[in-house]
Amino acid sequence: MPDPLFIIAPGRSYTSLVGGMIGQHPDIYGLPEVNLSAIDTMGQLLQRLQGPFDFGLAGLLRLLAELHEGEQSEEAVVRARQWLSERRHWTTREMWDHLQEEVGDKIMLEKSPLNNFRIEHLRRLLDIFPNASFLHLTRHPGTAGKSSMALREQLREGRGAGGEGQKTRSMDPEQGWLRAQKNIMEFWHDLSVGQYMRVKAEMLLREPEFYLGQICEWLGIRTDAEAIEAMLHPEASPYACMGPPSAKFGNDPNFLKNPVIDFDRLKKIKEPPLEAGAEWRGGEAFYKDTLKLARQFGYA
Amino acid sequence: MKDDQSNPFRFVGRAGLGKPDATLAHAMCWFEGRFYLGTTTPKCNGPEDRARIMTHDPETGEWEVLFESPLLESTEECRARVAARSGEMGKRMAPPEAIAREFGVRSMAVFQGKGDPKPCLYAGVMSVWGGLVLRSEDGRTFEPVTEHGIDNDTYLSFRGLTPFEGKLFTSPAGTTSRDYADLNYVPNSLVYVSADPAGKEWQLASTEGFGDETNSAVFSLCAAHGWLYAGTANEKTGFQLYRTKAEGKAPYQWEKVLDRGAWRYHFNLSTSAMAEFGGDLYVGSGISGLGYDREFDIGPCAGELMRVHEDGTWHLIFGEPRITPDGLKIPLSGYGPGMNDPYNSVVWAMAEHEGRLYFGTHIWEPFDYAINGGGESLRGGYQLWSSADGEEWRKEIDEGFGSVTSTGLRTLQSTPNGLYVGTCVHTKLIAFQAKRHSGIQDINHPSCGFDVLLGH
Numbered sequence: 001m002p003d004p005l006f007i008i009a010p011g012r013s014y015t016s017l018v019g020g021m022i023g024q025h026p027d028i029y030g031l032p033e034v035n036l037s038a039i040d041t042m043g044q045l046l047q048r049l050q051g052p053f054d055f056g057l058a059g060l061l062r063l064l065a066e067l068h069e070g071e072q073s074e075e076a077v078v079r080a081r082q083w084l085s086e087r088r089h090w091t092t093r094e095m096w097d098h099l100q101e102e103v104g105d106k107i108m109l110e111k112s113p114l115n116n117f118r119i120e121h122l123r124r125l126l127d128i129f130p131n132a133s134f135l136h137l138t139r140h141p142g143t144a145g146k147s148s149m150a151l152r153e154q155l156r157e158g159r160g161a162g163g164e165g166q167k168t169r170s171m172d173p174e175q176g177w178l179r180a181q182k183n184i185m186e187f188w189h190d191l192s193v194g195q196y197m198r199v200k201a202e203m204l205l206r207e208p209e210f211y212l213g214q215i216c217e218w219l220g221i222r223t224d225a226e227a228i229e230a231m232l233h234p235e236a237s238p239y240a241c242m243g244p245p246s247a248k249f250g251n252d253p254n255f256l257k258n259p260v261i262d263f264d265r266l267k268k269i270k271e272p273p274l275e276a277g278a279e280w281r282g283g284e285a286f287y288k289d290t291l292k293l294a295r296q297f298g299y300a
Numbered sequence: 301m302k303d304d305q306s307n308p309f310r311f312v313g314r315a316g317l318g319k320p321d322a323t324l325a326h327a328m329c330w331f332e333g334r335f336y337l338g339t340t341t342p343k344c345n346g347p348e349d350r351a352r353i354m355t356h357d358p359e360t361g362e363w364e365v366l367f368e369s370p371l372l373e374s375t376e377e378c379r380a381r382v383a384a385r386s387g388e389m390g391k392r393m394a395p396p397e398a399i400a401r402e403f404g405v406r407s408m409a410v411f412q413g414k415g416d417p418k419p420c421l422y423a424g425v426m427s428v429w430g431g432l433v434l435r436s437e438d439g440r441t442f443e444p445v446t447e448h449g450i451d452n453d454t455y456l457s458f459r460g461l462t463p464f465e466g467k468l469f470t471s472p473a474g475t476t477s478r479d480y481a482d483l484n485y486v487p488n489s490l491v492y493v494s495a496d497p498a499g500k501e502w503q504l505a506s507t508e509g510f511g512d513e514t515n516s517a518v519f520s521l522c523a524a525h526g527w528l529y530a531g532t533a534n535e536k537t538g539f540q541l542y543r544t545k546a547e548g549k550a551p552y553q554w555e556k557v558l559d560r561g562a563w564r565y566h567f568n569l570s571t572s573a574m575a576e577f578g579g580d581l582y583v584g585s586g587i588s589g590l591g592y593d594r595e596f597d598i599g600p601c602a603g604e605l606m607r608v609h610e611d612g613t614w615h616l617i618f619g620e621p622r623i624t625p626d627g628l629k630i631p632l633s634g635y636g637p638g639m640n641d642p643y644n645s646v647v648w649a650m651a652e653h654e655g656r657l658y659f660g661t662h663i664w665e666p667f668d669y670a671i672n673g674g675g676e677s678l679r680g681g682y683q684l685w686s687s688a689d690g691e692e693w694r695k696e697i698d699e700g701f702g703s704v705t706s707t708g709l710r711t712l713q714s715t716p717n718g719l720y721v722g723t724c725v726h727t728k729l730i731a732f733q734a735k736r737h738s739g740i741q742d743i744n745h746p747s748c749g750f751d752v753l754l755g756h
Contacts, residue, residue, distance in 0.1 A: 193621065193631065193634070193635070193636040193640070194621050194630065196621075197621060197622065197623060198622065198623075199623040203625070204623075211623060214623045214624075214627065214628040215623065217628045218621070218623070218628055218630070288597070291597075292597050292598075295536075295565065295566055295598070296565060296566065296567060296598075297565070298537075298560065298563075298565040300536055300537050
């Protein structure tokens with residue numbers, strides 16, 4: 001079976017869009033966010049993702065419903081939940097093995113933001129998949145933070161995904177960006193040459209065909225026009241839409257509502273000067289560590 | 301000392317050749333059938349710290365000092381500059397009464413200009429009075445062919461003397477002033493040219509920073525496949541590589557070949573050594589010192605090697621695999637940055653010799669063990685690698701050839717005698733740090749000055 005591909009990035013780094021694109025390659029199966037990196041057994045998963053955090057199960061439930069029954073109806077999702085609850089003893093590895101078996105010989109692509117929350121999560125993935133590929137997607141800390149603040153506003157107004165736990169978060173988005181990036185950069189040292197690749201999301205999205213081709217070349221999969229064309233249609237994924245009532249999300253709600261690529265908008269993606277600072281703090285300078293990492297990623 | 305029979309390299313000069321404060325075998329050249337070595341004594345705090353140009357006879361093993369810098373009476377300005385330098389070196393010293401006109405030789409080249417009756421030996425030297433270019437017809441008598449600093453006496457030195465299309469090119473390196481001193485960074489990021497250095501006619505060959513104010517210095521010059529290349533330091537976005545045919549009147553038209561540290565951004569802060577091999581240009585990179593730029597908080601990280609073709613395309617030889625506007629770059633050697641050694645901070649010297657490309661590294665591992673090793677024995681020392689095709693590499697020398705305080709391989713020179721290797725040694729500094737931070741009383745390394753090796 002092929003080794004999976006993980007997109008690793010802080011939240012609000014265009015992972016949904018880029019993941020949606022890469023996941024449409026004929027040799028790849030794009031998964032919704034399954035949040036399997038923080039736990040060792042399915043029992044732990046069910047225990048952790050309950051109550052206000054239940055929304056975190058949506059991706060896995062939709063995936064299981066789709067793989068088992070070829071549909072994501074409310075009934076299929078309810079049966080998937082039941083199926084999962086009967087496998088509390090399963091290890092994460094067993095669940096991954098099951099998913100791969102269902103997916104077949106395609107490369108599984110996964111991009112849960114939870115993967116980057118702690119370095120142990122990333123290391124857990126590497127422990128299960130020592131030969132996995134990791135694509136580090138970067139986004140300017142200023143625009144990523146601004147996007148986080150906008151999403152938070154949507155949540156407060158009840159227009160977005162997530163439970164109470166997300167609505168009440170008050171952390172400065174720069175801290176979230178920095179924590180995830182530090183975890184990823186530390187994790188990078190655990191990887192072999194060629195196992196990790198970094199790309200600026202802004203660069204990729206301005207010229208998706210050119211950069212998606214490089215990602216395919218790196219992964220050793222088809223780079224022909226047909227394969228690239230398929231990647232320009234993330235909306236074709238069965239997961240690129242809202243799910244049934246008990247598993248509505250499993251990805252960024254904005255992406256789920258509108259997964260079609262707006263090429264004109266992407267061409268206008270900006271990278272403001274780092275000196276502009278954090279807009280949500282009145283233009284106050286970014287932290288020293290943020291600036292250091294941002295410059296390393298190519299932001300100036 | 302690792303001087304076993306199987307290794308083709310052997311020491312031919314040790315411990316600074318009689319001057320333990322001469323820590324840098326800084327420049328090498330082959331001129332009129334003889335090997336020349338230019339030495340540097342970075343301390344530069346008194347009459348004993350003088351640049352020397354020496355020659356080696358491989359038959360007898362003897363070294364001869366052909367030139368030693370004259371001494372000049374110290375002035376108030378000079379003492380202020382020395383004080384600024386000693387501050388940069390991390391050690392305040394007493395102001396000298398007399399000081400060498402030049403304390404180091406940073407670059408050497410053989411060139412015949414319009415005013416030269418025959419090919420002459422030129423040397424770019426380091427001076428607190430402002431760097432100079434020296435000229436010699438006989439390899440023994442050297443005279444300045446520039447004013448101090450050419451047109452700016454705060455330039456510390458001139459590096460990368462490179463003959464190209466009947467002209468001699470160089471770039472200023474380092475700053476010497478009352479307020480600021482640096483071995484590498486310069487007030488102006490420029491290239492100079494002369495068709496007649498003997499006539500002291502120097503012109504600007506480039507505009508300031510090639511038109512980009514974020515370029516802070518020109519670190520490397522090299523001729524390859526009919527182009528003259530110049531590599532910059534750029535702490536904002538990573539080095540840039542330019543090239544010119546040097547046609548028409550100076551300053552010439554330069555075109556950018558590599559940008560943003562070859563898309564590794566500022567982890568490729570500057571170019572370092574460059575060499576032509578197999579019709580291609582090989583470009584090394586790195587961050588001076590310990591692979592970490594303290595002023596701009598960049599790194600630590602290890603250097604890379606790239607291969608630039610005549611058509612301007614390029615390949616990564618070793619380094620970070622990456623997605624770039626120039627296409628996917630996967631290291632052809634299979635090695636990551638620093639040849640998979642994170643301590644190899646700079647590709648510091650490069651040369652072709654008998655059909656193989658050699659490069660030497662600067663390594664900061666001994667400093668790390670001295671400071672953070674907790675009393676553990678020191679490890680490390682420079683490495684020398686070679687390749688017949690630029691892709692398959694063989695390690696020729698490891699761990700400083702048995703000398704752990706030999707932190708850098710600074711110069712390589714191909715000669716009919718063999719391949720000369722010149723080192724940079726930091727015994728005193730490492731011993732001090734090992735004692736201070738790790739309680740190591742004796743690092744068991746008596747040699748302080750540079751070493752020279754010869755390989756066959």
